[in-house]
Amino acid sequence: MATIKKVAELAGVSVGTVSNVITGGAMVSEPLRVKVAAAIRELNYHPNFVARNLKTQRTRTVGIIVPDMTIPFFPQVIAGAESVARKAGYFLMAVNSGDDGARQRELLSLLRAQRVEGILLVLAAAEPPSDQILRMIEAGVAVVCLDRVPDYLGVDSVCVQNAAATRMAIEHLIGNGYRRIAIATGPLALRNESERLTGYREALHNAGLTFEPSLVWEGNLRPDAVCEMCICRLTRCLGSPEAIFSTNGPTALGVLRALRRWSLRVPLDIGFATFDELTVDDLLEPSITTVAQPAFEIGSRGAELLLNRLRSKDDAPARTLAVEANLRIGESSRRRT
Amino acid sequence: MATIKKVAELAGVSVGTVSNVITGGAMVSEPLRVKVAAAIRELNYHPNFVARNLKTQRTRTVGIIVPDMTIPFFPQVIAGAESVARKAGYFLMAVNSGDDGARQRELLSLLRAQRVEGILLVLAAAEPPSDQILRMIEAGVAVVCLDRVPDYLGVDSVCVQNAAATRMAIEHLIGNGYRRIAIATGPLALRNESERLTGYREALHNAGLTFEPSLVWEGNLRPDAVCEMCICRLTRCLGSPEAIFSTNGPTALGVLRALRRWSLRVPLDIGFATFDELTVDDLLEPSITTVAQPAFEIGSRGAELLLNRLRSKDDAPARTLAVEANLRIGESSRRRT
């Protein structure tokens, strides 16, 4: 592959001059600039960023690690991050951890070896690699956690206002006449899930309703497993709940499948609402009441935090940004008659 | 950040020795290996791949460019490619072109500058940058096109058997008693779309049905625009078609929305089937008959082609792999009574 040296030779100038026309740094006279441009085109020359990065000690690259890009939420986060990064002249590389702790460690290490300047991280559902993260920050690699915020770890984060948003949704259900409301959750070990459960309890409390532990259905993030779990619960439950709220998208799919198999009509027989959007939910019959997470914003705000750290090199204490979610009211939670 | 030199100093050995223990190349005696390992840990040393890549002239990295990761099809393609790349010791970086020709050029250039060894490319819906691609191949960067295969461009490709799969779906509709079948397509300038249209014509022909140009509804890939288009067509159409086949996912969403707004019940009033899966289609009422593309396989086979090129450095003529799609029969195409 052509090098800057070859270009210089062909153009009859020094490598310094070629470098100058490429980077647009120092001034180059018009005639030389033209000759260089011609040589570049003729040789089909493309600057070698590997060499440039080594020399400048900068890569202008940031990485983002997500558990699984095939979950619709994450590509939106990535898109948000990408748009901010790009405007700032940064390149964003996205990778999947497969929600696997070991792979996540590996990827962090790999990105660090690649000398990305910062990393946006949506933690896998495993013990967070706190030591690794702290040492990266120490070494000057900025890290911002998105969506899933680790406890006791001084790192910038962006998440949604879980409790507030859930409270809003549950209050909506209560306001529409539902009383016995079950909540189907993912693993409560995840902070997001437990915070949403907290919002649920707060809403019940505020409305003077009693919290029934038997209405907390803890599941996981695989729709089919959740479906089984719900069917099991519905069987055991003395009298179905009047409504179900699910705390995330995959869980919602499982719940809806279970209701369908159980021939429970929404909202005729049972009310329903969920955290997370369901992509094509405007096609679902009936339309679903949803707490819409601002996925794009989570990505973009995260990238902003990250770039700020990069620029200012400040050691300000870690910030956690909690963005608002919106309640989109559909037919699935229609007033109980 | 710690360098190999610092590690060598701390361990009291030469850089060469440190390098040897890291890469596992030459033999290193146990005592030295231990000392080096200790130094590495103490300094929190991470090898600098930028420098390594410059030296070795290899990056063990491949890129994949997709139009839009928020379309569910593409993350699956990426996942397929990633699994193959990873097994071969390659790192995959995924980026979005936003289906924009200029951005696509930019990204190709960027990836090349980063010295990726190969690129998996799902072309944007624009004039393919043939010159750029050919020059990259010439320069030794392998390129494999996925899903969208450019005409007249000698480049390895993986796509689905568009015509055959569509024929299968249309034959299924015909077999279930539908006669006047409309086809809603994306831009027919896209080869995938036109090939699917070809399959449609073939199926009609084989069944002895006449092809009616007025039943070809060409749209684009934005559901809302497609929805408008369909409503317009339904209004003008003398007598609704008995069924609609849509040639891709986004278009399908548009069609379904239009039918819903038009209060046409599927399959009671009109039959429906589509190319592409609709993520949550098992929740749709009724379930949708679908031509399922093997997205993961497209990615993995593409990566295999790419890695083969990298390994063998062969100049074999370009191969195009056409993978099979599967018809998943749902209620939306139920036998016409």
Add this chain to the structure above:
DNA sequence: CTGTTAGCGCCTTCAA
């Protein structure tokens, strides 16, 4: 303005 040159951090001969 333009040319020259010293490394960036690492791997890889080549000697010892």
Add this chain to the structure above:
DNA sequence: TTGAAGGCGCTAACAG
């Protein structure tokens, strides 16, 4: 088995 040294391609001083 270990150490020393050259150079990958490029940028950024600095000297002319």
